[in-house]
Amino acid sequence: MTAVYIPALIYLAVTMGVMAVILFLSARIGRRRVTREKMLPYECGMDPLGTLEIHFPIKFYVVAMIFIIFDIETVFLYPWAVVFRDLGWFGFVEMLLFTAVILIGLVYLFRKGALEWE
């Protein structure tokens, strides 16, 4: 029974090993150059402290929302693709309808100018 878990244990050991080796090597041979940006909590360049009155484009939110919608669509498409044969024509038509609704959303976004950056 326990023999089933041996590959998983080996995998775990290899992962840990590779991780340890990489960390050791980078600490050993890498050069350390401490700059202000590197020590910030977020390494993306976002300043964590500052006034509240910063301006940044609200378009970011729109793009993020659009991204989530189409991301979710993909989430639904994957499991459907796995059981495509079992669901047959009914599943196919259902998925076409679902995609059509999303497509209408895309047309709406396009016409309303949500995809224009300027």
Place this chain on the structure above:
Amino acid sequence: MSVVEALYQCSGLLAVLILFATGVLILLLDAFSPLGRKGRLGGVAVAGTAAALFAAWQSESPGEPLFFEMVVWDRYALFVTSVILLGALLVLLLSLEGRRRDGAGTGEYYALVLFAATGMVLMAQAVHFIMIFLGLEILSISVYVLVGLPRHERRANEAALKYVLLGGFASGFFLYGLTFLYGATGSLSMTAMASYLGTGERVFNSYLLLGTALVLAGFAFKLALVPFHLWTPDVYEGAPTPITAYMAVGVKAAVLAALVRTFREALPAVVPHWTTALWILAAVTMTVGNVMALVQQSVKRMLAYSSIAHAGYLMVAVVAGTPSGVTALLVYLLAYTVMNVGAFGVMVVGQKERDGGELLQDFEGLGFRCPLVGAAMALFLFSLAGIPPTAGFLGKLLVFSAAVEAGYTWLVILAVINSVVAAYYYLRVVIAIYRRSEAAEAGPEPAIRLSGGERAALILAGLLTVGVGVLPQGFWEMARRAVLALG
């Protein structure tokens, strides 16, 4: 499932499909039509809602489960759908002029009202908890956006944010409760749950208890039952007035329909153990709602608390739980819908004239400035207070007598005391309507101009308020047959 079979089953979802298709059509028309023509979108929305109502009445309601036992189209769903669509129709008619004036966001407004109606009707038809949840989310998300649509108004922003945060919690509770119900019974289909639970030997199970409690909390939040009501006054006050009316009637009707179906079809074995909790919810809800309404200066906020109190009366019928109790509940829902939308409708008309227009003194002299509007408001308020021969009186009579019949005499005594207290704050507004305001003493005030949509909505709501009260037989018979469809 074959294509023919699927098409056949679609006939049971006709109202939902028409509402959704109209919503999508409005979105596309909004995106492609020039700015000057957007005023016509309201006409499309009204036509779509009327078509859905007509289709619902035309399609047969055999009551067999459709689409893998997810939804059902029975007489119960038909009754609740009719109430919901009637409410939506009145709200749309009341919105027409305000939307034409504001311009921006017109297409979104109508589309979201229709999408919310889609979710409400799905909740009335759902016989599977996942479907109830989907309906709940479709309606909630649409209504969150509708509340916050006046983007530049602080109050609306605050209301939308409060509603979305607390609504998110409520959905979370509901969904978490579903996981326990699934764990306890092995299914989320109402029939499967009921047959697993049988006559009640498996009811003493902590997961089932916890699941029912969480699901009830989720419903109670959406119904604004005390102690889950704290968001209600602020959200109702901050939302655009037609949307407040929509939240007060449509959302409540849909959630109550799902709640009753849950207790009657999925968890009848659990009900005896929950009667005390429901009893307390009903008693506390009507008392707190009425006491808080007494001290309000803003009529809009007063109506918000009054709608909490009415949710309490509706819960009295849920506590009774008998077939006559549910019949009374359905009739009361119809009465509550027409009188409440009517009262908010008068407020919509009044707000055109004055900025705000929500305080008691804004209603002074309304009966002289526009006799039709004044008389309509008096009628709706008499009905809300439960004075015969209005719909509100009949609804209360049916609910209270069903509860007495079921043996809940003390709850009814409490409800009657509450109704007497409530009469004070409703009649205060009626007195204001027929009192000459100080401004009128100085000189004649301009008469109020009614738009066609507002006139139609007020007359329709007024006729139904009187009609249900004077000729209740037909409505009662319809509700009685609707209840027969429930298990």
